[in-house]
Amino acid sequence: MLIDSYSGDLTLALPDSRTNAEYTSLQYNWIRRAVLQSRAQRKVVILDCCFSGQAIGTMGGPEPLAFAGIEGTVLLTAAAWDRMALAPAGEPYTAFTGELIDILRHGVPDGPEVLDIDLIFREMRRRATAKARPVPQMQARGSMGLLPLAFNPQYRQELPR
Template identity: 45%
Template sequence: MPYEWFKRSIETSGATRRIVILDCCYSARAFGVQSESVAALAEIDGTILMAAAAETAVALSPPGEPHTAFTGELLELLRGGVASPNEFLDLDAVFDQLTRRLQTKGRPRPQILRRSTWPFARDQQHTPGLRDHRPSATLDADTR
């Protein structure tokens, strides 16, 4: 799908936070020079791009599983939560856990490009009474 098809919707959206998840083979190519128009999306404040696989890696759709490896693990993580003192998971925590889980299973390592992070989902393992730690408001754009 050409990037231009959804770029306008993202740029003109009234949303202050935008997440673009690319769950396809070679999806991190979106971060590279050959896809400058997609990488420019990260220049829109409040936008985070997550890619299921490196620019030279195929994404997996394991036989017998209802979702791709990336989406299946992301859904499991959000449903089950992580051991954390925070009530909400920010995208850094989600990405770090997702990366660990996928690598443990020998699956493609996801990539991320962002200018900021913010609470993303309620942590299902949050223990009330522990001191909350809020994520920093902005981070430099980087890929992992």
């Protein structure tokens, strides 16, 4: 993420983005506007980049920029507002994306049949903390945290005795 040097707005860096050349990055407010204007009842935004928590804001941090007041939305970020995300050397994905893919692909041991966003987020936080990696953040409006996202491949239904 970058901060626009003129407006102070949050922008998302692209592969060829340059500081002090804001036209080379994507304004976060454009994403927010697209989500606001969407007719979808449920909206999920995932940001895997440094300082991505700025889109949420935290106590003691910047004011929330994201989806305050937008019902039916959830925002997952790779790091807190003042933390860098991590792209571990030799791994095919960033730490955040790698854990998300692993959870969706392999599931959660002893978890329910369906993984909702809250459970996936809690598992990502648990794993990040255990590995001393940047801790993901989440902002959910309404009951969006309960939104089913995937079946749990590790779900084992107990057979009647």
